[in-house]
Amino acid sequence: MTETVVNADPAELAKFSDLAHRWWDTESEFRPLHQINPVRLDWIQSHAPLKGKRVLDVGCGGGILADAMARKGAQVLGIDLAAKALKVAQLHALEAATPDVQYREISVESLAQEQPGSFDVVTCMEMLEHVPDPSSVVRACSSLVKPGGWVFFSTINRNAKSFMFAIVGAEYMLNLLPRGTHEYLKFIRPSELASHCRASGLELVHTRGMEYNPLTRRYWLSDNTGVNYLIATRKP
Structure with a gap:
């Protein structure tokens, strides 16, 4: 039996697992994720209204985005390989009575083999810069989305x-x-x-930068992709 190679860095998983109990503390190390969440959620919604959609959140961590998308009326599956973060996400969903959100400890590549073409929307936010092979994640996301569906990525420029x-x-x-x-x-x-994205059969639709003002603690979208940026793609 061939052993499956997992596209994950054990040190990265350990890093986020050690902080797992602080995911939902809005003044913790995860404060930036809480602050950018409304911005990225509105951006996703502007392209693909989530109500009634089947949505996959890849690298969901403690569930900040997955939970928010479920509250917009989507049926959401969040996946990650950091077990402690997933337990925190599941506990929060129970405590907050979040409807239609589930979590699984599985790699995106394995899920792509299991459920190809199953999702209307796939999100992969602030995750690609933490894996050994980002192109493998992009390919798997493309495999998982239905024709006509949307795949959203966000990551950090290198300069x-x-x-x-x-x-x-x-x-x-x-x-x-x-x-x-x-x-x-x-x-x-x-x-x-x-x-x-192009090599994986995804069409680029829109790219936006995300900027931050440390004095006002405010994030906003702009045309400046010099640091953080988001890409909206569609499966033909």
Whole structure:
């Protein structure tokens, strides 16, 4: 029997598992995820209204986005390989009585073999920069979405500006994120992600940057993709 190679970095999984109990503390290390969630949720909704849709959230962590999409009327499955974070997500769903959200510990590649073409919308947010082979994740997301369905990605650009803002600024100066959250060499240029998408049969529809003001603690979308950015794609 051939052993399945899991596209995950054990150190990355351990990093997020150790912080799992703090996922839903809005003033914890996960504060930025809580702050960007309304922005990315509105952006997803502007392309693909979620009510009544079957949605997959890849790399769901503690369920911040998955829970919000379920509250918009979607039937949501969140998947991750960090077991502790998934338990936190499941517990929060029970405590908050969130409708139509489930969580599974499974890789996106394995789910793609199990349930190809099963979802109207697939989201993969702030996850690609944490895996050894992001192109494999993109291929699996493309396999999982139905024809005509949407796949949304967000990640971090790789350049001098992103190093200064996402690592030096966010992790060392502003303490928005724990030190070591990101590795610069794992950042992905928009052209690279676009290439992965096209190679996987996804059509690029829209790209937006996400900016942050540390004084107002406000995030917003713009045309500046220099650091954080989002890509909306569609399966023909």
